[in-house]
Structure formats: structure tokens, C-alpha cells
Amino acid sequence: xxxxxxxxxxxxxxxxxxxxxxxxxxxxxxxxxxxxxxxxxxxxxxxxxxxxxxxxxxxxxxxxxxxxxxxxxxxxxxxxxxxxx
Amino acid sequence: xxxxxxxxxxxxxxxxxxxxxxxxxxxxxxxxxxxxxxxxxxxxxxxxxxxxxxxxxxxxxxxxxxxxxxxxxxxxxxxxxxxxxxxxxxxxxxxxxxxxxxxxxxxxxxxxxxxxxxxxxxxxxxxxxxxxxxxxxxxxxxxxxxxxxxxxxxxxxxxxxxxxxxxxxxxxxxxxxxxxxxxxxxxxxxxxxxxxxxxxxxxxxxxxxxxxxxxxxxxxxxxxxxxxxxxxxxxxxxxxxxxxxxxxxxxxxxxxxxxxxxxxxxxxxxxxxxxxxxxxxxxxxxxxxxxxxxxxxxxxxxxxxxxxxxxxxxxxxxxxxxxxxxxxxxxxxxxxxxxxxxxxxxxxxxxxxxxxxxxxxxxxxxxxxxxxxxxxxxxxxxxxxxxxxxxxxxxxxxxxxxxxxxxxxxxxxxxxxxxxxxxxxxxxxxxxxxxxxxxxxxxxxxxxxxxxxxxxxxxxxxxxxxxxxxxxxxxxxxxxxxxxxxxxxxxxxxxxxxxxxxxxxxxxxxxxxxxxxxxxxxxxxxxxxxxxxxxxxxxxxxxxxxxxxxxxxxxxxxxxxxxxx
Numbered sequence: 001x002x003x004x005x006x007x008x009x010x011x012x013x014x015x016x017x018x019x020x021x022x023x024x025x026x027x028x029x030x031x032x033x034x035x036x037x038x039x040x041x042x043x044x045x046x047x048x049x050x051x052x053x054x055x056x057x058x059x060x061x062x063x064x065x066x067x068x069x070x071x072x073x074x075x076x077x078x079x080x081x082x083x084x085x
Numbered sequence: 086x087x088x089x090x091x092x093x094x095x096x097x098x099x100x101x102x103x104x105x106x107x108x109x110x111x112x113x114x115x116x117x118x119x120x121x122x123x124x125x126x127x128x129x130x131x132x133x134x135x136x137x138x139x140x141x142x143x144x145x146x147x148x149x150x151x152x153x154x155x156x157x158x159x160x161x162x163x164x165x166x167x168x169x170x171x172x173x174x175x176x177x178x179x180x181x182x183x184x185x186x187x188x189x190x191x192x193x194x195x196x197x198x199x200x201x202x203x204x205x206x207x208x209x210x211x212x213x214x215x216x217x218x219x220x221x222x223x224x225x226x227x228x229x230x231x232x233x234x235x236x237x238x239x240x241x242x243x244x245x246x247x248x249x250x251x252x253x254x255x256x257x258x259x260x261x262x263x264x265x266x267x268x269x270x271x272x273x274x275x276x277x278x279x280x281x282x283x284x285x286x287x288x289x290x291x292x293x294x295x296x297x298x299x300x301x302x303x304x305x306x307x308x309x310x311x312x313x314x315x316x317x318x319x320x321x322x323x324x325x326x327x328x329x330x331x332x333x334x335x336x337x338x339x340x341x342x343x344x345x346x347x348x349x350x351x352x353x354x355x356x357x358x359x360x361x362x363x364x365x366x367x368x369x370x371x372x373x374x375x376x377x378x379x380x381x382x383x384x385x386x387x388x389x390x391x392x393x394x395x396x397x398x399x400x401x402x403x404x405x406x407x408x409x410x411x412x413x414x415x416x417x418x419x420x421x422x423x424x425x426x427x428x429x430x431x432x433x434x435x436x437x438x439x440x441x442x443x444x445x446x447x448x449x450x451x452x453x454x455x456x457x458x459x460x461x462x463x464x465x466x467x468x469x470x471x472x473x474x475x476x477x478x479x480x481x482x483x484x485x486x487x488x489x490x491x492x493x494x495x496x497x498x499x500x501x502x503x504x505x506x507x508x509x510x511x512x513x514x515x516x517x518x519x520x521x522x523x524x525x526x527x528x529x530x531x532x533x534x535x536x537x538x539x540x541x542x543x544x545x546x547x548x549x550x551x552x553x554x555x556x557x558x559x560x561x562x563x564x565x566x567x568x569x570x571x572x573x574x575x576x577x578x579x580x581x582x583x584x585x586x587x588x589x590x591x592x593x594x595x596x597x598x599x600x601x602x603x604x605x606x607x608x609x610x611x612x613x614x615x616x617x618x619x620x621x622x623x624x625x626x627x628x629x630x631x632x633x634x635x636x637x638x639x640x641x642x643x644x645x646x647x648x649x650x
Contacts, residue, residue, distance in 0.1 A: 012416070012484035016477060017554045024547025030540035043462045044453070049541035052462065053469040053548030056340075060470055061556050064345040064563045071345075071571040 094193025116169035149198030211237035247273030282314030300398020324371025332366025392507030399496030
């Protein structure tokens with residue numbers, strides 16, 4: 001008897017990655033192909049928004065690490081947001 | 086002759102009273118019916134102010150309809166219909182009445198035309214929001230309700246002081262129109278509105294309240310609370326440059342906490358703070374395009390976050406928790422809910438084809454016109470940050486499967502239906518935004534899907550997503566774990582509360598010491614007086630009495646001698 005395979009665990013991450021890569025490539029492609037007038041900001045230049053996206057996530061990840069290091073509080077019985085567990 | 090002007094919000098307030106006595110099956114239809122009736126009252130009327138009445142010499146304008154309050158009214162009342170559908174999934178008479186009262190207060194505040202009525206209606210909405218938290222079955226909701234009540238009390242106090250100062254300039258100044266933030270009255274009202282909008286330092290009340298409200302209550306709080314503050318800021322304080330900085334602060338705080346928090350409903354509340362910050366910054370900019378962007382963005386944010394909180398509430402109902410670290414397996418047990426979570430989060434983060442995208446592009450255009458490069462860049466960060474912190478984080482956690490098959494236990498149907506309606510609304514506006522643009526006070530010809538707007542946005546979201554996924558694959562992103570983060574409230578709930586208790590003890594001791602000293606002194610004084618009284622009663626008793634008698638004789642003799650000589 002053939003045992004059914006367990007459901008995939010990380011399929012969504014691959015699908016998300018595919019979606020993001022397609023969006024990035026399509027966005028960058030159209031941005032560079034499209035002949036646009038000069039923009040007012042460095043970030044508004046073709047490809048600038050992608051750089052901004054990378055930068056935002058890097059900063060947010062660093063901030064999240066820092067906040068969790070400095071601001072994490074011990075859970076108590078009469079705690080706060082975690083009380084509905 | 087007495088003329089009664091029916092502000093659309095009054096319908097919801099009346100319905101709240103009816104709901105208190107209505108059976109369960111009738112409550113949701115009454116809520117939805119009140120919203121439909123209020124919508125009809127609003128759309129059936131021409132723009133302009135109704136007849137003003139006068140109370141104690143101050144004009145009271147109960148209805149003043151224009152394009153600005155109409156767009157907020159449409160969004161809030163349609164959201165109330167969605168919330169009414171969700172409310173039929175559970176039995177909570179008190180919360181149903183509180184939601185209607187809050188909606189009624191907020192919608193009344195939108196349409197009144199004088200400051201006093203606005204403050205009254207806004208205070209009613211604030212009190213009802215605390216009632217929503219008190220009515221929640223979530224643990225420790227009562228304490229959270231008290232904290233919310235303190236915030237609302239502080240806001241109401243500032244409102245009252247501001248209005249009192251403002252009215253001291255004359256009765257005509259009670260008309261609900263642009264105020265000067267540099268006057269004392271205007272300053273107080275400005276600060277009160279910042280509290281309502283959830284500005285930095287006052288942003289904690291929203292997270293705290295949403296995290297402790299019931300699933301339906303959290304959705305109502307996200308619709309009717311901060312957006313009323315945004316409307317009032319747009320009405321009273323447009324083009325105040327300080328608002329640009331305050332809005333940017335809200336964006337930074339909202340994004341940071343959305344990325345770091347574990348409680349998914351707090352993540353949603355922080356994301357709402359970031360999107361509200363966009364609206365506040367645009368109001369600070371104050372150009373016609375920026376104001377149109379702010380109003381449109383508030384409209385789309387209302388539906389997106391109504392849906393997000395409903396979906397997270399559905400997960401809370403079924404699993405007893407809505408923590409990002411505990412979302413694993415949600416997609417297997419609740420596939421429809423997980424799909425709606427993904428769609429709602431995409432809508433909230435401004436992905437193309439959803440409503441928020443069509444307004445965030447106007448916001449970027451408005452900011453670019455003023456060449457505020459840093460503000461423009463920060464505004465452009467919002468979709469990327471929310472896509473990573475809200476959409477990808479929650480979706481990856483929810484769709485992270487477990488190895489064994491789990492039985493399907495979907496959320497209650499009314500909650501699914503309401504969340505699907507919110508998502509559909511976001512999608513339909515996102516695909517065909519022209520009717521939303523037609524509702525805006527400023528005539529707007531805007532093409533959000535022009536390739537020079539769509540392509541950079543796709544690149545932004547794609548780059549943000551790839552970066553976060555890469556960081557997670559390399560284990561550089563913070564692992565999802567059960568935790569709670571301190572915020573500004575740690576100050577007033579920790580050291581400040583301790584300092585308050587310590588000060589109270591010290592003051593009590595000082596009071597006790599002063600009281601004991603006073604009692605001793607009073608006793609001494611009493612004894613002295615009694616001695617004096619006794620001495621007066623028997624003036625010649627004892628040696629001192631003889632001396633007094635001798636002194637009296639001497640004085641009398643001297644007086645006689647003086648008189649006759």
C-alpha cells in the first residue's frame with residue numbers, strides 16, 4: 001500500500017518568491033524600457049524604487065531585531081496583548 | 086416653528102437604543118438597516134447647511150453636507166453594513182449597541198456644522214469605543230477599556246478647553262471650519278485631534294484597544310476611531326506643516342511595530358497607524374491634490390483594515406489566538422480564511438488592483454509636486470514596508486503547513502462573508518477607481534495604471550518581497566516567536582504608574598503629618614481658650630486673681646486721680 005505523501009510545508013514561500021521575482025522583473029523591465037522624463041528625486045529614477053524596497057526591508061528587519069532585543073517584555077498572567085491565548 | 090434636522094448619524098444612535106431591546110435575529114438586520122437608512126438620508130440631500138438653531142446664543146448646525154464629509158460618510162456607513170453582517174456570527178447585545186453608538190457618534194460628527202456639536206458627537210463615539218472594549222470577551226479587556234477611557238477623557242478635556250477658548254472670541258467662531266493652530270483654542274483642539282488620529286505617543290491606545298476588543302469590535306475600532314480624527318484634521322487644520330512631520334512619525338512607528346510585533350491584531354493596528362500617517366502627512370501638505378489623496382486614501386484604508394481585522398478576528402474565534410507565531414496550519418484548517426487574509430493584506434499594503442494602490446499613487450504624485458524628497462521617499466516606503474510586515478509575514482505564517490492533515494474548521498459564515506465583501510470592495514475600487522475619484526472634493530483626472538506609475542510600484546513590492554524572503558531563507562529575519570513589545574504605554578503603565586503610586590503614598594504621609602500637627606495645635610489652642618474662659622468666669626480666684634484685683638484697683642485709682650487733677 002502506498003502511503004500518501006505529506007502535504008508540502010514550504011510551498012507558499014516558493015510561490016511568494018515567484019510572485020515577487022515576476023513583479024520585480026516586470027517592474028524593472030517596464031521602468032527601464034519606458035522613456036520617462038527626468039524625475040525630481042534619486043529614488044524616482046528608473047530602478048530607484050526597487051532599491052528603496054530593498055532598503056526599507058533591510059531597515060525594518062534591523063529595527064525589528066533591535067526592538068525585540070530592547071523592548072521585549074516578560075509575559076505575565078495579567079499581561080496585555082497575549083492575554084487571549 | 087421647531088425644525089428637526091436628521092443628521093444621518095442620528096439614525097445609528099436611535100438604532101443603538103432599539104438594538105438593546107431587540108432579539109438576536111433582529112439585531113444584525115437593524116444594524117445594516119440603520120446604515121442603509123443613513124446612507125439614503127445622506128445621498129438624498131443636496132450639499133449645504135441645514136437651518137441653524139441657537140442654544141444660549143451659540144449657533145447649532147446639526148447637518149452640513151459637502152463633498153469632504155460625504156466621502157467619509159459613505160465609507161463608514163458601507164463599513165457598518167459589513168460589520169453588521171459579521172456581528173450576526175456571535176451573540177453580544179451590548180457590543181452590537183456599542184458599535185452602533187460609535188458609528189452613530191462618528192457619522193454625526195462628520196455631518197455637524199458647529200464645533201460644540203462636533204465635540205459632543207466625537208465624545209459619544211469615544212465613549213462608545215470604550216464600551217466596545219468593555220463588552221469584549223477577551224481576557225483583561227476591562228483594564229484595556231479603562232485605559233482607553235482615560236485617553237478618551239483626556240481628549241475630551243482638551244476639546245472642551247479648546248472650544249471654550251475658541252468661543253471666547255465670539256459666538257460666530259463656533260462654525261466648524263478652518264482653525265488657527267497658533268491660537269490657544271486651536272492648539273488644544275489640534276492636540277485632541279492628534280490623540281484621536283493616533284499620532285506618535287498617542288498611537289498606543291489604538292493597538293491596546295484593538296488587541297483586547299472582540300473580532301467584530303476590533304473591526305469597528307479600526308473603521309470609526311482614527312478616521313474621524315483624519316476627517317477633522319482635514320476640515321480644521323489643512324496645510325499645517327507640522328502635520329507632515331507627525332504623519333511621517335506615524336509611518337515610521339507603524340511600520341517598525343508592524344514588523345516586530347507578534348500579536349497579529351497589533352500588527353494590523355500598527356499598519357493602520359502607518360496608513361493613517363500617510364493621510365495626516367498629506368493633510369499637512371494641504372494642496373488640492375494632496376487633500377484629495379488624503380481623503381481617497383482614508384476611504385480605501387477603512388475597507389482594507391476592516392477586512393484585515395475581520396479575518397484576524399475569525400482566526401481568533403477558531404484558534405483562540407491570533408499570534409503570528411501561532412498561525413501555522415491556518416491554511417489547512419481554515420483555507421478560505423487564509424485566502425481572505427492574503428487578499429486583505431494585499432489590499433492593505435497597496436498592491437496593484439486593490440483600492441489603496443489607486444490612492445497611494447495620487448499621494449506620491451502630490452508629494453512629488455512639492456519636491457519634498459525625504460517625505461516622498463518615506464511615503465513610497467509604506468507599501469513596501471506593509472507588503473513585507475503585514476502581507477508576507479502573516480501569509481507565510483498562515484500558509485506554513487503542518488505535516489499531518491488537520492480537519493477543516495472554517496470561520497463562521499457571516500465573518501467570512503463580511504471579510505469577502507470588504508475584500509471585494511477593495512478589489513472593485515482598485516480595478517475601477519474612477520467612481521472613487523468622482524466622489525473626491527477635487528475634480529481629478531488620474532491614471533493610476535499608467536506604466537510609469539505601475540512599473541515602479543511593482544518593482545518596489547517585488548524588491549521588498551524578494552529581500553524579505555531572502556532574509557528569512559538566510560535566517561537573518563527575526564524568527565516568529567511569542568513575545569510582547571513595550572511601547573510608550575510602558576511608561577505610564579510602568580515607571581509613571583509606579584511614580585504616581587509613590588507620589589500618592591508620600592502625599593498621604595505628608596497629609597497625615599500635617600493633619601496630626603494641626604490637630605495638636607488645635608488641641609493646644611482649645612486648652613488655652615478654655616483656660617482663658619475659666620479665668621474670665623472666676624477672675625479673682627487664687628493668687629493671680631488677687632494680683633488682677635490689685636492691678637484693677639490701681640488702674641482705677643490712677644484714672645480717678647488723672648480725672649480730678
